[in-house]
Structures are given as structure tokens and as C-alpha cells.
Amino acid sequence: MMKEESKTNQNNDENKNENTEENKEETKDEPFEITPDMIIWKAMYLPDPIVRAVWELGFQTPTAIQLACLPTAMKGRKDIVGAAETGSGKTLAFGIPILNGILKDKEFELKKLKQNEEESEDSDDADDSDGNNDDGHTSNKKQRVEKKAAVAEEDSDDSGGQMEDFGGGIGRVRVFDVVELGNQKTKIIKGQKKLRALIITPTRELAVQIEKHLKAVAKYTDISICLVIGGMAAPKQERILSKGPDIVIGTPGRLWEMIEGGNSHLSQIKDIRYLALDETDRLLEKGHFAEVRTLLEHINKDEEKKRWRQNFVFSATLTLAHDLPNRLGNLKSKKKKEAMKLDKLLSLVGVRPKAKVVDLTTQVRSLKPASLSEMKLYSATVEDKDYYLYYFLRHNPGRTLVFCNSINNVRRLTSVFTLLETNPLPLHAQMHQKQRLKHLERFSSLDNALLIATDVAARGLDIPHVQHVVHFQVPRTSENYVHRSGRTARASREGLSLILIEPEEATTYRKLCSTLKKDKNDLPDYDVDMRIFAAIKQRVNLAKAIESLEHRTKRERSDKSWMKQMAEEADLVISESDQDSDSGSAAQSHSQLLTELKNKRKELTKLLARPFKRLLSNVRN
Numbered sequence: 001m002m003k004e005e006s007k008t009n010q011n012n013d014e015n016k017n018e019n020t021e022e023n024k025e026e027t028k029d030e031p032f033e034i035t036p037d038m039i040i041w042k043a044m045y046l047p048d049p050i051v052r053a054v055w056e057l058g059f060q061t062p063t064a065i066q067l068a069c070l071p072t073a074m075k076g077r078k079d080i081v082g083a084a085e086t087g088s089g090k091t092l093a094f095g096i097p098i099l100n101g102i103l104k105d106k107e108f109e110l111k112k113l114k115q116n117e118e119e120s121e122d123s124d125d126a127d128d129s130d131g132n133n134d135d136g137h138t139s140n141k142k143q144r145v146e147k148k149a150a151v152a153e154e155d156s157d158d159s160g161g162q163m164e165d166f167g168g169g170i171g172r173v174r175v176f177d178v179v180e181l182g183n184q185k186t187k188i189i190k191g192q193k194k195l196r197a198l199i200i201t202p203t204r205e206l207a208v209q210i211e212k213h214l215k216a217v218a219k220y221t222d223i224s225i226c227l228v229i230g231g232m233a234a235p236k237q238e239r240i241l242s243k244g245p246d247i248v249i250g251t252p253g254r255l256w257e258m259i260e261g262g263n264s265h266l267s268q269i270k271d272i273r274y275l276a277l278d279e280t281d282r283l284l285e286k287g288h289f290a291e292v293r294t295l296l297e298h299i300n301k302d303e304e305k306k307r308w309r310q311n312f313v314f315s316a317t318l319t320l321a322h323d324l325p326n327r328l329g330n331l332k333s334k335k336k337k338e339a340m341k342l343d344k345l346l347s348l349v350g351v352r353p354k355a356k357v358v359d360l361t362t363q364v365r366s367l368k369p370a371s372l373s374e375m376k377l378y379s380a381t382v383e384d385k386d387y388y389l390y391y392f393l394r395h396n397p398g399r400t401l402v403f404c405n406s407i408n409n410v411r412r413l414t415s416v417f418t419l420l421e422t423n424p425l426p427l428h429a430q431m432h433q434k435q436r437l438k439h440l441e442r443f444s445s446l447d448n449a450l451l452i453a454t455d456v457a458a459r460g461l462d463i464p465h466v467q468h469v470v471h472f473q474v475p476r477t478s479e480n481y482v483h484r485s486g487r488t489a490r491a492s493r494e495g496l497s498l499i500l501i502e503p504e505e506a507t508t509y510r511k512l513c514s515t516l517k518k519d520k521n522d523l524p525d526y527d528v529d530m531r532i533f534a535a536i537k538q539r540v541n542l543a544k545a546i547e548s549l550e551h552r553t554k555r556e557r558s559d560k561s562w563m564k565q566m567a568e569e570a571d572l573v574i575s576e577s578d579q580d581s582d583s584g585s586a587a588q589s590h591s592q593l594l595t596e597l598k599n600k601r602k603e604l605t606k607l608l609a610r611p612f613k614r615l616l617s618n619v620r621n
């Protein structure tokens with residue numbers, strides 16, 4: 001299992017990354033011996049620094065998807081299309097080959113560089129011995145010296161640069177760019193660090209997590225990795241990219257924005273040697289498709305370079321086709337739909353013929369990890385779901401992730417469950433990025449924690465020890481059901497997923513079951529002890545009443561301040577008598593509201609002070 005520390009810290013603070021670089025320097029030179037028990041990793045062609053890192057992370061053997069992908073992927077010649085259950089280690093199935101490829105490329109480039117230097121030194125000697133020296137113009141020898149200097153400066157200068165091919169395909173080295181300044185003989189030599197790999201993900205949180213994961217595995221290499229995600233301040237983003245990272249991990253919108261804005265490091269995007277798409281099917285759904293298509297079309301503009309690149313296309317639900325978008329055709333048969341969806345997707349990415357397809361989900365049932373238990377609970381009304389959720393949370397302490405279909409629902413549940421003292425942390429797309437990461441970090445660090453989220457948290461997030469997932473609303477697609485549930489029972493740990501179904505959702509639930517090849521009655525029912533239901537209801541109803549009163553008082557306050565502001569902007573003077581006559585009764589009703597609120601809060605505090613366990617024992621006695 002991955003060390004808790006490296007998984008839980010979702011903070012993408014730049015300084016922290018720099019510290020990691022320093023730590024890397026300190027630890028890189030410590031002695032490390034490859035022992036026979038690491039043989040399985042060596043058999044997968046992993047270079048020693050990566051074996052060392054995965055071993056220290058506690059990964060003793062590759063997971064099934066890693067076993068199936070690594071041997072081919074590490075050779076660097078074939079593209080990989082991979083599908084496997086959630087939490088099965090897909091990130092490293094594409095991450096390790098990318099790191100390995102970059103290490104090999106760098107090694108090759110260095111070798112070529114040395115060879116060139118030696119050759120040029122030899123020919124320098126020959127030139128000198130010929131006595132063929134310069135006569136006021138720059139001599140061949142001088143030019144070569146400058147060329148070498150440019151190569152040497154590659155590491156310190158981040159702007160401009162031309163690609164020069166040393167032959168052999170992967171041996172392209174960005175060597176030099178010589179600029180003459182007016183009639184002065186000064187030459188400015190520019191170099192640029194190469195952008196070697198791009199990893200595209202649908203959400204910022206997933207990008208942050210992949211960065212953490214890959215950095216941990218690249219710990220003993222000199223490979224640099226950075227993020228390009230929405231929510232990060234533009235100057236900071238520019239600063240990070242100006243360091244010329246080898247790998248960029250990003251979300252499509254921000255990536256495209258930076259490319260269009262003319263970022264110099266990203267101007268090399270067509271030259272990348274490795275391209276990975278994680279949660280690919282999500283990337284090609286509504287909301288991302290237009291941006292991803294523009295981005296991929298841009299990357300794929302040069303056919304020659306496209307052929308030269310190794311592609312990785314991964315997801316847990318690559319082959320499911322719940323609702324094929326019209327743009328991908330209008331086929332009736334599900335099988336055809338699935339094939340079509342995949343074909344379109346692969347051609348858009350630029351996956352080369354003869355790609356290796358590793359699909360460990362051909363049996364739809366194997367989309368679900370074996371350690372995951374799934375249950376369902378039919379709710380007679382929408383309102384009842386609040387009671388069931390509270391009941392579930394009180395009965396199942398631990399780390400629980402609740403999924404809603406809308407931001408409004410996340411907000412409402414957060415308010416009500418805060419009043420019920422379950423300390424929920426909300427997560428949705430309308431929150432500031434910093435806050436989103438903070439909540440994830442907090443959720444990961446508390447033993448008893450509740451995260452209420454939209455599907456922004458459904459894909460890829462690897463939060464340690466999530467014991468329960470509750471689908472507060474039936475997800476709109478079967479893919480989302482699989483991904484949501486997959487936040488628990490990761491890497492062979494036990495986990496429980498509970499879906500709450502209200503009457504209006506019955507059809508969606510039936511469809512979901514049919515796509516997942518389940519009968520709607522397959523999932524066992526979650527049992528609720530109805531004898532304590534009245535007590536549960538009392539608490540939840542009170543919390544809901546308080547929430548609605550709070551909402552009203554807030555609205556009144558904001559209406560009032562809005563009117564005041566409008567009056568001020570219009571230079572209107574509101575006389576005291578106006579105010580008096582207007583606000584007399586309003587003030588009275590407002591104060592009644594506040595009193596009611598205060599009383600209800602008191603009542604709820606009293607109820608919540610009664611230990612829940614006593615309720616249960618009263619019933620049993």
C-alpha cells in the first residue's frame with residue numbers, strides 16, 4: 001500500500017514541491033541494493049531508481065493491470081489502451097512507462113551529446129593542424145564551441161530554442177538558438193528544457209493526485225513534474241512552467257488557455273513523446289469534449305510527430321456506452337455503440353494501429369472490486385432520504401463520501417448535517433480551488449469524516465480508507481455509479497456502497513442495473529431499525545426547520561442591505577419616518593424569527609446531547 005503520508009497530502013503548494021526537490025537531492029545518493037524479492041519489478045523492466053521508489057512505497061508486486069500493461073508499455077513502441085476496475089493501480093500502469101521512457105530518452109540524449117562533443121573535438125584538432133583558422137568571421141571551431149556552450153546552458157535557460165535531430169527517432173535534442181544582436185558580434189545562446197510528456201485528466205483534484213503519485217515514484221530520478229490546472233493564479237502557473245518541467249499534468253481548459261496564451265514551454269506540446277489520458281471516457285463527455293478535441297487536434301497537427309509518440313488511454317469504464325452522444329453516431333446495438341465509442345475515441349487521441357488493448361473489465365461484473373459490498377435502500381419520499389442518510393452515518397462511523405447530483409443538494413445537505421453535528425465537508429465545482437483541496441486534505445486526515453460532493457469527486461480520487469460511499473441520488477450514468485462506488489474498496493480493502501432510490505428514480509436505477517448486467521433486486525436491501533426512526537426523524541426535522549429559518553433570516557438581511565445600497569447609489573435619502581413605517585412590522589417579524597430560531601437551536605442541542613447509543617439500548621430493552 002502507498003504510504004499514507006504521500007497519498008493524503010493533496011496540497012499543491014509550490015514551495016512544498018520545491019522542498020520535495022531538495023529532499024530528492026538529499027536521498028538520491030543514499031546507497032540502495034536491489035534484492036531478489038524485487039525481482040518481479042525488475043522483470044517488468046523497471047529501472048533501479050523506480051524499483052527503489054515503488055519498493056519504499058510498499059508496493060511488493062504489480063497489480064493485475066500493471067502486470068498486463070508494463071512489459072509491453074516499457075518497450076516504448078506500442079500505445080496502450082487500458083481498462084480495469086477502480087482502485088486497481090492504473091495510474092502507475094501508464095505512469096511508470098512514461099517515467100521509464102523519459103529516463104531512457106535523457107540517457108540517449110546525453111550519450112549522443114558526448115559523442116558529438118568527442119567528434120567535434122577530433123575535427124577541431126584536425127582543423128587546427130590544417131592551420132585553417134578564422135579571418136575575422138566566426139570559424140567552424142568557434143561555432144562548434146558556441147554550439148556546445150548552448151547545450152551546456154540548456155539547463156539554465158528556459159526560453160526559445162530549435163529542435164535538432166540526432167537521428168534514431170528518440171534522439172532529438174534541443175540544442176541551440178544563436179541570435180545576432182545588431183552589428184555587434186555578441187551572440188545570445190538560448191536553450192529550452194524539453195516538454196516530454198502530457199497527462200490530461202478531467203478534474204483538478206485528480207491532476208494533483210497523479211502529480212503526487214508520480215513524484216513519489218520519480219523520487220530517485222531527475223524527472224520534473226508540474227501541474228497546469230484551473231484555479232491556480234496565472235503568474236504562478238507561468239513561473240512553474242518557466243522551469244521547463246519534463247511532464248505536465250493538466251486539465252483541458254487551463255492547458256488550452258495557456259497554449260493559446262503563447263506559453264513558451266507548452267509551445268512544444270506537438271513534440272511530446274508521451275501522451276496519457278486518464279478517465280478518458282469522462283474527458284470525452286459533455287463539458288470537456290470541445291476543449292479536449294481542440295487540444296488533441298492541436299497536438300496531432302503534425303502527422304510525423306504524432307507517429308513518434310507513445311499514447312496511453314485509460315479508464316475504469318472505457319467500454320461502457322450508457323448514452324452515446326449524437327456526435328458519435330446513432331447506433332442501436334449496444335455492442336456496436338461500444339465499439340464505435342472506443343474507435344472514435346482512439347482516433348481522436350491519435351492512438352496508432354496495433355495498440356495493445358488491456359481490458360480487464362470485459363466481464364461487466366468485474367468493473368467492481370471484489371472487496372466492495374453494494375446495497376440499496378428504497379425511500380418512499382425524497383424527504384425520507386435525509387433520515388436514512390443520518391441513520392446510516394450514525395450507524396456507520398468512519399470515513400464516508402456522499403454523492404449528490406447537484407451543487408444545490410450538496411449545499412443543502414451540508415447545512416443540515418452541520419446542524420446535526422456530523423461535520424460535513426462540501427466539495428463541488430463552484431468552490432475555490434484552495435478550499436476544494438483543503439477539504440479533501442481534511443477528509444483524508446480525519447478518522448471519522450464526512451465529505452458531501454458532486455461527481456467532481458467521483459473519478460480517480462484515491463483517498464485512503466474511505467469505508468463508505470452513499471449515492472444520495474441515483475447517478476445519471478452507470479459509469480458514474482462505478483466511479484463513485486470505486487472511491488471505497490480500493491487496492492483490495494473492504495468497502496460498502498449504498499444507493500438511495502426514491503420513486504422518481506426507479507427508472508434510472510433500472511437502466512443502470514441493466515447496463516451493469518444486474519437485476520434491480522440483486523443488491524441486498526440495507527436494513528433500517530424502524531423503532532428508532534421517530535427519534536431520527538425528530539432530530540433531522542428540527543435541523544431542517546432551523547436550516548430553513550436561517551435561510552430566511554439571511555435572505556431578509558441581504559434584501560435589506562440590497563435596498564440600502566440601491567438607495568445610496570441612487571442618492572436617495574430615506575427619512576426616519578419612512579424607515580419607521582416600513583420597518584416597524586418587519587422588525588417585529590424579524591425578531592420573532594430570531595427568537596424561533598434560537599429556541600429551535602436550543603431544542604436541537606438538547607436532543608443531540610442525548611447519546612445515540614442510548615436510543616438504541618432503550619429500544620432493545
Ligand SMILES: Nc1ncnc2c1ncn2[C@@H]1O[C@H](COP(=O)(O)OP(=O)(O)OP(=O)(O)O)[C@@H](O)[C@H]1O
Nearest residue numbers: 002059061062063086087088089090091460462491
Ligand atoms: N503495485 C501496487 N501495489 C499496491 N498498491 C498499489 C500498487 N500500485 C498502486 N497502488 C495503490 O493503489 C491505489 C489505487 O491506485 P490508482 O489510484 O492508480 O487506481 P486507479 O485504478 O487509477 O483507480 P480509479 O479508476 O478509481 O482512478 C493507490 O493508493 C496506489 O498507491
